[in-house]
Amino acid sequence: MPLDNPRSNFSKWYDEVLLRASIVDVRTPTKGANVLMPNGYEIWEAIKNFMNKKFKETGHKNAYFPLLIPEEFLQRESAHFEGFIPEVAWVTHVGNTKLPQKFALRPTSETIMYHMYAQWIHSHADLPLKYNQWCNIIRWDTKETRPLLRDREFFWSEAHTAHSTYEEAAKQVEQSMEIYQSLFDALCLSYLTFQRPDHDKFAGAEYTIAYDAPLPNGKVLQIGTTHHLGNNFAKPFDVKFLDTDGETKFVFQTSYGISTRLIASILSIHGDDQGLILPPKFAPTQIVIVPIIFKKKSEGILEACQELEDELVELGYRVFADLREQYTSGWKFSEWEMHGVPLRLEIGPRDLKNNSVLAARRDTLEKENVARGELGDFISDVFDKMAIYLKKRADAALASLMRNARTLAELKEIMRNNRGIVKSNWCEDVECAKKVKDETSSSILGTRQGVIETPDGPCLVCGNEGKVVAYIASSY
Amino acid sequence: MPLDNPRSNFSKWYDEVLLRASIVDVRTPTKGANVLMPNGYEIWEAIKNFMNKKFKETGHKNAYFPLLIPEEFLQRESAHFEGFIPEVAWVTHVGNTKLPQKFALRPTSETIMYHMYAQWIHSHADLPLKYNQWCNIIRWDTKETRPLLRDREFFWSEAHTAHSTYEEAAKQVEQSMEIYQSLFDALCLSYLTFQRPDHDKFAGAEYTIAYDAPLPNGKVLQIGTTHHLGNNFAKPFDVKFLDTDGETKFVFQTSYGISTRLIASILSIHGDDQGLILPPKFAPTQIVIVPIIFKKKSEGILEACQELEDELVELGYRVFADLREQYTSGWKFSEWEMHGVPLRLEIGPRDLKNNSVLAARRDTLEKENVARGELGDFISDVFDKMAIYLKKRADAALASLMRNARTLAELKEIMRNNRGIVKSNWCEDVECAKKVKDETSSSILGTRQGVIETPDGPCLVCGNEGKVVAYIASSY
Known part of the structure; x- marks a missing residue:
């Protein structure tokens, strides 16, 4: 049974693919x-595993x-307590x-x-201190829950650092951005980095940097955040150090995290109406081997599939030779396409005779005959190509969602129709932000981090002077 | 500051080593x-990582x-609910x-x-079903808590399987025993496998197999358990399948687990008065490199240490070259011995000249000069030797704790003095088991699993016929 198209009926596609591909x-x-x-x-x-390597390096x-x-403990920082x-x-x-x-529950x-x-922490020699925790988190969200997108229990990584100065903490914010960029790139995601507006920053932070990736339905998903905490927590928790100048000072802190939400992002942006398409580096099964059996000429095919599996496992790939007799090869093709396995290798009588395999890419669905002797090089090459292809497709999807609006009416029109990420001018007044939220089901994501943009007109809501170029979208 | 000896003052040694070696x-x-x-x-x-490989293979x-x-949900199986x-x-x-x-909280x-x-699960084709979960567990034990030994929150692995018949579930119990044996062997542990007496089995189980390892203070620690659940849970949770004979039946289930308690066992049984001794396969840092610097002749030593680190990392080892200038080499020796790093490599002026290193084993504290060209072979060889040495030492520690008692008085005497694992005859009456517990601070661990033993005398408590050979110890 084919799936819906993720772009035309995201919600239905999403629920179905989560179940059928054994995700949630x-x-x-x-x-x-x-x-x-x-x-x-x-x-x-x-x-x-990817992140732990990065964490170790840094x-x-x-x-x-x-x-x-x-x-x-929660009460000690009042904004924090009220936020949660x-x-x-x-x-x-x-x-x-x-x-x-x-x-x-945390x-x-x-x-x-x-x-x-x-x-x-006692002295400057104990700084910087950088710990990360992988754990389950409980946020009993009373709004509509959606698997992976908005869960009451989810997994995350939360890194927490302490530094001697505000500036060093700010540098750590930048390092976290680099770490996340390398992860998001490896996942072939396309995203925008924002500084969240003050009214939407983390409860207890000086400022919040957030990473937003689009979904096929034109909404955006926050796939990670970094917070500069100043010494807002150091004071109530009395985190102090003896500095080189002999004075005792409060530390400056940062925290940053990613969560299982990231999985929702990968599945949604790369998937198609056959199911998932997983970036080869992160796919649970990278290669599936399917025997093509004709009753009269099947001799040696199952054995060849098994041998090939052993060979590719030896090369370090995660491989499954699907030798089950109760399923047709056509059923297997659909099943593994649904699961997003990057590469399918077929061996039939002619392939066996020619000492070759038929290789089918999950992303482009292209097929190609590959000589057995060239298979190792072919796989490593095609996995690189797939990563590039998926990233380009994600970039194109993000680009296609970029919009402009000069007035609230224009914004409403966009949000009513095809949605998107809307660039506009904003006066920075929280009342105008509230009006955007109340009247359009979208909200102000913030200003682009690391990109200097000058307003070219008045605030889209009140018509007063536009102070910043803000981005607006409907988000989970 | 030296530690206490784990054998003479276990409690103090344990608390101190947990903190100083950055465990808890x-x-x-x-x-x-x-x-x-x-x-x-x-x-x-x-x-x-070790277990996930085993899980995949099985x-x-x-x-x-x-x-x-x-x-x-908890209430549906009444013994289970009351137990927890x-x-x-x-x-x-x-x-x-x-x-x-x-x-x-689970x-x-x-x-x-x-x-x-x-x-x-719907049909026999869905069986066996074998899932494992790695997670945090909350048991708000009201007795005295002890880090890793008896925590209110801890990590564990819980595997849960479903089968067509009682016998298949019993076979799964055996597979779990084999998996755990391979893990405990790799950790160089020595332990005994018991079938727990009925009054001490898991709440809701048909029978419970438990793995008990000794601690240096003569107490034992349960480092894992396997339960045959019969269909005690299948019935209240309605887990049924259509069998090949066309009938709908309840499944038979097993569950088995290990927890972070296992860490307490490894630390305690292998450690000595210098600190931890970690089995090389599981040590966070396997090799530490320490430069031996004399002011006049230090040229090239730091560089050589760094090069050696890179070389050994390349070989796949977890290595740290401790090049910090603020610490003496003597301080570093103690520090890394405390952490249980299996192998220390020293490079001083003479080693540099001779193109060799001085290798110090953590287990035996033996030192040996090794030519740089032979270091790769030396390390892989010495790690094997260390694993054998630690296992032998653990076996000896277990053997030295085995005792016999024919009467409650003899048991009391043993428990009052040096403690141990006491072999005795038992009538299987729960009242006698209760008396052991109340009067000796020890309890009946059960009968040896897979070892046939015939009672050679009357029950140690009541003097009636001894029906089984039971083992008794004081446990956490």
Whole structure:
């Protein structure tokens, strides 16, 4: 049964592909907390492996902090507390006994981590301190939940750093941007980096940098964030150090994270109406081998498929030779296309005779005969080509969504029809931002990070002087 | 500052080494829920990698299920519910709102997983089903907590399988035993496998197999368990399949797990009064390189250390060249011995001249000059030797703890003095088991799994006929 087209009916396509490609199963008793199925889980593991290498290169260490956070910790930074309180899940009892104080399930770990940082940091020699945590997060979002896009329980990586000065923390913000860029590039994603407007920054941050990637339905998805925390947390958590000048000072901090949302982004932007298309580096199965059996001439084919599997595993690829007899080769083609396996290799009687295989790319669906002796080079070459192709396609998808609006009426028109990422002029007044949100179902993403843009007209809402060039989209 | 000896003052040694070797930091606001520090975290990651390979070879898939479990799910299997209720942490509120039903933080995942299994399993072709989950577990133990030994939050692996028959499930129990044996062997552990007595089996199981390893203080630690669940969960969770004979039947299930407790076992049994001794395969840092600098003759030494690091990283080892100038080489020796780094390589002026290094083994503390050209072979050889040495030492430690007791008085005497694992005859009456527990601070571990032993006398407690040979120890 073919899928819908992700561009014409994203929602239906998305739900179906998650289930059929073994990414997520939502049939749990806990709305918004789903089962991350084997393929979804393995994509996340591949992302973790990539990130752990980057973290090691850049001096981050992994550790794990408690899930339960005392209420009093969350309260210490008031903006932080107010930002998270509506969606915090509270543990109040153990067995039949009420606890003397209640604990939050971590909606994020600044407070518990900085309680430890205060014990670990004493002098400038202890800085910078850079820890990362991979963990589950609970945010009991009361809005509509959507698997991977808006979950009540999800996985993430949260890195937390401490520095001697504001400027060093700002540099760390830049390093995080570089790390994420390398990840997003490897995932063949196309995205924009924004500084979020003040009214939408992280609760407790000086400023927030966010990475937004488009989805096929013209909405955008925040796939990561970086926060400069100033010493907003250092003060209430008393994270101090003895500086080289003999003075005791508060540290400056940053935090940054990516989550399983990233999987939603990869699946959605690369997929098509046959199912997923996974970037070869991150695909749980990179190559599937399918025997083409005709009753009279099938001799040696299954063995050849098995041999080829062994050979390619030896080369370090994740390979599956689908030798199951109860399925036709046509069924197998569809199944593995649905799963997004980058490369399919077919061996039939003629291939066996010619000592070749038929190779089918998942991205372009092109087929090609490849001599067995050239297969190693072919695969490494075609995987590079696929990554380039997927990235170009993602770039084109992002470019095709860019719009301009000079007035709220124009913005409304865009959001009513085909949606997109709308460039406009804004006076920076939060009332105008609110009006955008209330009247258009979209919101101000912020200003481009690292790109200087000058307003060329008045604020799209109030008509007063445009102070910044802002981008507006409908987001998850 | 030297450590205590783990054999003479285990408790003090343990607490100190956890902190100094960056394994666990207990200074959290949540008693029993600690910070797993970078070295502890990396050992766990190494265990995960080992297990994931085994799981793949044996057809297990990884997935992730929700942390929060509806109360009603736990209640469906009554023994299970009663077993876990005293230590369950309950989520009752979100934000300021009371939830219509409360959720347990998973103390184990049978119920939530089998709710999904009921949706995934329809026919015999869906069996066996074998999923594993790596996750955090919350058991709000009200007894004294001890880091890694008895935590309120810890990590584990829980594998859950479903089969057509009782016998197939029993075979799966055996496969789990083989998998764990390969892991425990790789970790150089020595342990005994028991079938737990009925009164101490897992809540909801037909029978429980447990793996107990000794600690230096003569207590034992349960480092893993396997449960045959019969169809005790299949019935309340309605996990059924259409069998080949056309009949619809309940599946038979098993579950088995290991946890971060395993880390406590490795650290304790291999460590000495210099700190940790880590099995080379699982050590976060396998080799440390220390330059020996004399002011006049230090030329080229730092460079040689750096080159050697690069060379060994290239060979696939986890290496750290400790080139820090603020520490003496003596300080570095102690530091890395504390961390349990298996091999230290020193380069001084004479080594540089002779194109050799001085290699110091962490286990035996032996030193040896090795020519640079032979270093690759030397390391792979010495790592094998260390694994053998550690395993032999662990075997000897276990053997030295084996005792016999014919009466409760003899048992009391052993438990009062040097403790140990005591072999005795037992009538299988739960009242006698209770008496052992109440009067000796030890308990019956069970009967040896896979070893046929015939009682040679009356029950050590009541003097009636001894029906089984039971083993007794004080455990965490």
